[in-house]
Amino acid sequence: MSLSMTDIVGNEKLRKHLCNDILAETPSHAYILSGPAGSGKRTIAMMYAAALACENKGIGGYALPCCRCQSCRKILEYKSPDVLITEKDGASVKAEQIRDIQQSVSVVPNELDHKIYIVENAETMTNQAQNALLLTLEEPPSYVVFFLLCEAEEKLLETVKSRAPIFRTEPIRSDLIRNFLLEKSDDAKKLAANNPSELDAIISISNGSIGRAIELIDEKTRLPFVNQRNSAALFVNYALSKDTVRLTELIISLPHKQDELIPTLTYVQTALRDLCVLKKSENTELCFYSDREAAIEKAYSVGLAAIMALYNKVEDAKNTLSRNANMKLTLTNLIASINS
Numbered sequence: 001m002s003l004s005m006t007d008i009v010g011n012e013k014l015r016k017h018l019c020n021d022i023l024a025e026t027p028s029h030a031y032i033l034s035g036p037a038g039s040g041k042r043t044i045a046m047m048y049a050a051a052l053a054c055e056n057k058g059i060g061g062y063a064l065p066c067c068r069c070q071s072c073r074k075i076l077e078y079k080s081p082d083v084l085i086t087e088k089d090g091a092s093v094k095a096e097q098i099r100d101i102q103q104s105v106s107v108v109p110n111e112l113d114h115k116i117y118i119v120e121n122a123e124t125m126t127n128q129a130q131n132a133l134l135l136t137l138e139e140p141p142s143y144v145v146f147f148l149l150c151e152a153e154e155k156l157l158e159t160v161k162s163r164a165p166i167f168r169t170e171p172i173r174s175d176l177i178r179n180f181l182l183e184k185s186d187d188a189k190k191l192a193a194n195n196p197s198e199l200d201a202i203i204s205i206s207n208g209s210i211g212r213a214i215e216l217i218d219e220k221t222r223l224p225f226v227n228q229r230n231s232a233a234l235f236v237n238y239a240l241s242k243d244t245v246r247l248t249e250l251i252i253s254l255p256h257k258q259d260e261l262i263p264t265l266t267y268v269q270t271a272l273r274d275l276c277v278l279k280k281s282e283n284t285e286l287c288f289y290s291d292r293e294a295a296i297e298k299a300y301s302v303g304l305a306a307i308m309a310l311y312n313k314v315e316d317a318k319n320t321l322s323r324n325a326n327m328k329l330t331l332t333n334l335i336a337s338i339n340s
């Protein structure tokens, strides 16, 4: 599946701004891209790197970047020595990692006219790391462009934020994700023809993330998510209708592993959130249910207070589980609290 800057869906303003910077040959030395996971931050930064280096840049008829020339391909296949990605080490981006960047910044690019540094999860940089980065951001060599990608730019020091324009990426609307998948992916086309409800489910599960949607089109990646989602849908049905027997059977049958159980409970909450917002407006974007009519019916079959109460009980169980509490006991307590 090949992409170019014009294929980046959503985030139009940001895209235009970056394209203009490239064509006017006035790239900033640093950009902060802030937005939820999967909203295209890494893709935008990689596209920007390719666009800077693209051999067909500025030639009429070519998208920016063309994604075909040797420079574009090398960058987008993660093979360019001049596009350097830093990911967090454990829970944070550490000062040593930033010091490595500092040292490499002074070495001129290998093949390209620019060196692009992409720092993922920049909000996890320790204060020490951010202060180290500041030194580089103050006076970077002219060939350097930084992309600081973060989910919460509030966690960046004011001094760092003042060094770079901040752009916010937004979750992508489900109709845009659908169009994109149908245009770009043969697997998505097949799914649309053979199993349209599964495609609807993928779009809902991907929750505004094109990257996630592309991953989930692959059946192997999708299966655990589909299972978790199906369990969550049943959970909501049984819990809201107080079908104690089936709810208990279901909960007992859930995988007793924290990393599978917590996502299932998160889906339960996403479904409950859908039901809450449907009570306020029937036209709102849904994150869990792909069958809007059925979801509306469900939303009206139960009171808001009951939905909220269930949401909070699930939240409590999730919090307890994430503290590595006894899983069986937590689930038993959850069943008891729902039945009370």
Ligand SMILES: [Zn+2]
Residues within 6 Å of the ligand: 053, 054, 055, 056, 057, 065, 066, 067, 068, 069, 070, 071, 072, 073
């Ligand atoms: Zn190109």
